Amino acid sequence: MKKIEHIGIAVNDLETSNLIFEKLLGAAPYKFEEVESEGVTTSFFNVGPNKIELLAATNTDSPIAKFIAKKGEGIHHIAFDVEDIVLEIARLKEEGFVVLNEVPKKGADNKLVAFLHPKSTNGVLIELCQEIR
Numbered sequence: 001m002k003k004i005e006h007i008g009i010a011v012n013d014l015e016t017s018n019l020i021f022e023k024l025l026g027a028a029p030y031k032f033e034e035v036e037s038e039g040v041t042t043s044f045f046n047v048g049p050n051k052i053e054l055l056a057a058t059n060t061d062s063p064i065a066k067f068i069a070k071k072g073e074g075i076h077h078i079a080f081d082v083e084d085i086v087l088e089i090a091r092l093k094e095e096g097f098v099v100l101n102e103v104p105k106k107g108a109d110n111k112l113v114a115f116l117h118p119k120s121t122n123g124v125l126i127e128l129c130q131e132i133r
């Protein structure tokens, strides 16, 4: 694992939260991206070598809609940058973690992503991401 790539924050309304985080971080998002397969619309902020990803749901089945209904807005996941996502999935599976998608899928910001179930990681949803080169 190379570094924390981003921290994902679940929000009700992307536009409202963009203004809050723009004020907080002193810079506007560098990217907006809808990821239809995940039912989310996102914005990305740079914070030094790491990023903040704001996520709002685009439908009621979205993991973000379900999360907010249960827990309210807040930190949704931590994403780690990995060199080789296929190897990392195999290693973590071997270690007993519950991998939610064993085949990496296309995420936001030019990344292949995979998730670990929060029940196997002390209640924290973990995302692995590898840059598509």
Ligand SMILES: C[C@@H](C(=O)O)C(=O)SCCNC(=O)CCNC(=O)[C@H](O)C(C)(C)COP(=O)(O)OP(=O)(O)OC[C@H]1O[C@@H](n2cnc3c(N)ncnc32)[C@H](O)[C@@H]1OP(=O)(O)O
Binding pocket: 008, 035, 038, 040, 042, 053, 055, 063, 064, 066, 067, 070, 076, 077, 079, 100, 106, 107, 108, 109, 111, 113, 115, 117, 118, 119, 123, 124, 125, 127
């Ligand atoms: C675009 C992309 C990117 O960066 O490139 C993204 O980030 S997309 C980000 C959005 N996509 C994803 O999150 C995809 C991976 N997520 C999922 O597959 C799902 O959201 C699960 C994590 C499996 C949770 O789904 P669901 O609640 O239906 O499942 P479940 O019944 O197995 O587990 C429910 C238990 O997990 C808890 N739970 C659910 N989401 C959680 C979260 N984000 N952090 C911590 N706990 C969480 C619930 O409160 C519940 O706890 P109790 O049992 O104690 O009540």
Ligand SMILES: [Co+2]
Binding pocket: 006, 008, 053, 077, 079, 127
């Ligand atoms: Co993410």
